[in-house]
Amino acid sequence: MSIQHHPDEQAFTAGSASEPAELAYSLPAPGVIDFTHTFVPEEARGQGQADELARAGLAYARQQHLKVRTSCEFMQAFVQRHQQEYQDILA
Numbered sequence: 001m002s003i004q005h006h007p008d009e010q011a012f013t014a015g016s017a018s019e020p021a022e023l024a025y026s027l028p029a030p031g032v033i034d035f036t037h038t039f040v041p042e043e044a045r046g047q048g049q050a051d052e053l054a055r056a057g058l059a060y061a062r063q064q065h066l067k068v069r070t071s072c073e074f075m076q077a078f079v080q081r082h083q084q085e086y087q088d089i090l091a
Contacts, residue, residue: 001014001015001048001049001052002014003052003053003056005056005060010024010025010026010027011023011024011025012025012053012056012057012060013053014049014052014053014056015040015041015044015049016041016044019041020041021038021039021040021041021044021049021050021053022037022038022039022053023035023037023038023050023053023054023056023057023072023075024036024037024038024039024072025057028069031065031066031067032066032067032068032069032091033057033060033061033064033066033067033068033069034068034069034070034071035054035057035068035069035070035071035072035075036071036072037071037072038050038053038054038072038074038075050074050078051078054074054075054078057075058079058086058089061089062089066089067089067090067091068086068089068090068091069091
């Protein structure tokens with residue numbers, strides 16, 4: 001699955017160009033990224049796109065030395081399921 005990062009739109013996208021899955025974020029403070037919204041089109045749900053977007057977003061946060069907030073319910077649950085892997089970057 002190809003994931004694209006669109007820093008100007010503060011989003012990661014995957015899947016169809018006409019209706020992509022999306023992980024949106026904001027940068028509310030220096031050194032902090034807040035994942036605010038996850039969307040996967042209905043016909044693409046259950047195929048792991050949201051998980052792949054979450055991994056890409058969290059990898060980006062780690063590479064950029066950003067602390068992570070999770071306003072998005074999906075991202076909160078994802079980080080809780082993988083707490084040991086991401087504990088070091090949580091705000």
